[in-house]
Amino acid sequence: xxxxxxxxxxxxxxxxxPAVTGMQTQAITAEKMLRIELAKLDLYYVYDAFDMAEVxxxxxxxxxxxxxxxxxxxxxxxxxxxxxxxxxxxxxxxKIVIQLKLVDVSKGEVIRTSMLEFDDQELELQRMTQCAVRxxxxxxxxxLLTDRLYFKDEPATLNNVGRINNSGPRVGYxxxxxxxxxxxxxxxxxxxxxxxxxxxxxxxxxxxQYIGTENFSALFEFIPNVSGLEQGRFIPTMSFLNGFRxxxxxxxxxxxxxIGLRQTTKGFFDTQGAFGNAGDYISExxxxxxxxxxxxxDPQFQVxxxxxxxxxxxxxxxxxxxxxxxxxxxxxxxxxxFLFALGxxxxxGSLNIPVNAFYSAKKDGGIVGINVxxxxxxxxxxxxxxx
Numbered sequence: 390x391x392x393x394x395x396x397x398x399x400x401x402x403x404x405x406x407p408a409v410t411g412m413q414t415q416a417i418t419a420e421k422m423l424r425i426e427l428a429k430l431d432l433y434y435v436y437d438a439f440d441m442a443e444v445x446x447x448x449x450x451x452x453x454x455x456x457x458x459x460x461x462x463x464x465x466x467x468x469x470x471x472x473x474x475x476x477x478x479x480x481x482x483x484k485i486v487i488q489l490k491l492v493d494v495s496k497g498e499v500i501r502t503s504m505l506e507f508d509d510q511e512l513e514l515q516r517m518t519q520c521a522v523r524x525x526x527x528x529x530x531x532x533l534l535t536d537r538l539y540f541k542d543e544p545a546t547l548n549n550v551g552r553i554n555n556s557g558p559r560v561g562y563x564x565x566x567x568x569x570x571x572x573x574x575x576x577x578x579x580x581x582x583x584x585x586x587x588x589x590x591x592x593x594x595x596x597x598q599y600i601g602t603e604n605f606s607a608l609f610e611f612i613p614n615v616s617g618l619e620q621g622r623f624i625p626t627m628s629f630l631n632g633f634r635x636x637x638x639x640x641x642x643x644x645x646x647x648i649g650l651r652q653t654t655k656g657f658f659d660t661q662g663a664f665g666n667a668g669d670y671i672s673e674x675x676x677x678x679x680x681x682x683x684x685x686x687d688p689q690f691q692v693x694x695x696x697x698x699x700x701x702x703x704x705x706x707x708x709x710x711x712x713x714x715x716x717x718x719x720x721x722x723x724x725x726x727f728l729f730a731l732g733x734x735x736x737x738g739s740l741n742i743p744v745n746a747f748y749s750a751k752k753d754g755g756i757v758g759i760n761v762x763x764x765x766x767x768x769x770x771x772x773x774x775x776x
Contacts, residue, residue, distance in 0.1 A: 401470040402433040403441055405455040407489075411480030412511055416453065419478050422515050423489075426522040427474070436470060444468055458492055458499050465494030474525075483509050484540040487521040501525050506540040513538060557741075559612065561590040561760025569754035572715040579670045580654065580716030588617040588624065590760060594743075606634045610643060625650060628728050628749075639734035639741075647726040647749055654719035655710040663705050672718065673710045676701055715753070726751045740765055 404423045409416040420438075428435045444467045445452040455464050461473040476489035484506050491501040503525040507517045516534055523530050565573050565586040575581020592614030600607045610630040617624045632643030656672035659665060664679060671679070680698050684690045690699050701708035713719075732745030741764050749756040 557764030563758025567754025
């Protein structure tokens with residue numbers, strides 16, 4: 390007695406295990422994918438592995454090496470089906486190629502073939518199989534799938550180049566310039582760092598390429614960084630960069646804002662040496678303490694017998710507390726900068742070794758230096774992760 394499925398679909402089809410090369414997916418998994426997609430077409434009664442078990446057990450060829458027209462014909466006759474189907478799944482460079490053939494068992498001829506090239510997204514192999522099976526039968530394929538899965542040998546949209554995530558540690562050395570150098574050299578008693586104005590840097594670069602080809606790529610970089618540890622200082626910064634990488638040589642240019650933390654006070658620099666050594670920094674608190682000690686008994690600063698603290702401008706007109714300067718004794722606030730970097734990435738297999746020179750510009754000075762690191766290609770975006 391025929392089953393309901395056999396009465397509904399008089400044409401019977403068997404799937405022979407396809408050949409799979411260069412991928413993590415096993416051939417038996419690809420075989421199951423083919424069965425599922427054929428069943429979805431609702432055109433055949435599709436033999437499952439249990440229907441075929443007795444015949445495939447007869448020879449290793451039927452079980453796993455039956456991709457030729459002649460073997461598919463013999464297998465079909467053994468199973469008494471109308472059609473057999475098999476093919477190959479191959480990863481070739483940066484693409485996946487699926488080839489299928491449909492054999493008419495009674496004629497012993499291949500009556501249909503299909504071949505499709507897909508972008509290297511192995512996690513989407515089920516959808517790729519769906520496209521290949523529908524093409525084999527001349528059926529319409531969802532345009533969304535073709536746009537996202539088909540291999541396109543064209544610039545600026547390649548998924549294998551344009552959506553690579555490279556991340557890795559960075560170490561370097563930088564020299565402070567301008568007011569930052571003054572802050573580094575200033576004695577601790579005046580709120581300075583009292584260190585050599587050159588500091589080590591250690592951080593981690595999170596990199597995301599958002600567009601790219603073999604000869605050009607654009608990327609976003611986020612770099613948290615800590616400086617000055619070797620001199621007993623903890624100076625944190627974060628940089629957000631937009632970068633461009635050119636050519637196979639790996640030359641790159643990046644720029645973007647940076648933010649950090651610093652402590653500041655209102656004060657002035659005693660450039661004339663009116664209250665001590667020329668060039669000393671005097672904060673508002675320093676001045677209050679100095680003036681109270683020096684002028685509290687001076688009749689010139691008594692009003693009706695009450696002491697009135699003088700302002701520094703009463704002695705030197707340009708001295709005031711209108712500006713804030715870096716001071717380790719002051720309040721903590723955010724500081725901003727703008728960073729420029731130029732360098733080259735040297736490659737050894739999948740290992741990238743970036744070397745960059747950079748300059749971080751601030752209103753009150755800057756930092757110039759060099760850093761080096763390494764990163765490895767870690768991930769590629771699949772269709773499931775697309776917005």
